[in-house]
Amino acid sequence: MSLAFIDPMIIRSLNKSKLRKKILYLLYKMYPHGIYLSEISRRVKSDPSNVLGCLKGMNGRYNGHFSLIELGLVECVEKGGIKIYKLTDYGKKIVEVLKDQDSDFIDSLRW
Incomplete structure (x- = not known):
């Protein structure tokens, strides 16, 4: 596989938040399908507001x-009024x- 350029902001963002990383790896596992916010929240064992902050940003606590x-x-895809990430x-x-x-981090995840 060829190496892709990785924006240093992406590395910084993922290293600053284990939850962002968990969400990213969960969505990778689901790829190419999407998943509801509540289901992401349940699987990563975190409050929906924290998950939404990681996905979209939220005043102060999660920089957009x-x-x-x-x-x-x-990406967020809306189908029939329902948002899928x-x-x-x-x-x-x-x-x-x-x-x-990140193999050690991935091995520690329990879906």
């Missing part, structure tokens, strides 16, 4: 510039580059 959507790793193609490439160095 470092959110998974703002970084282009995740899924990994973008770019997000998939980033996870594939990072997963080797």
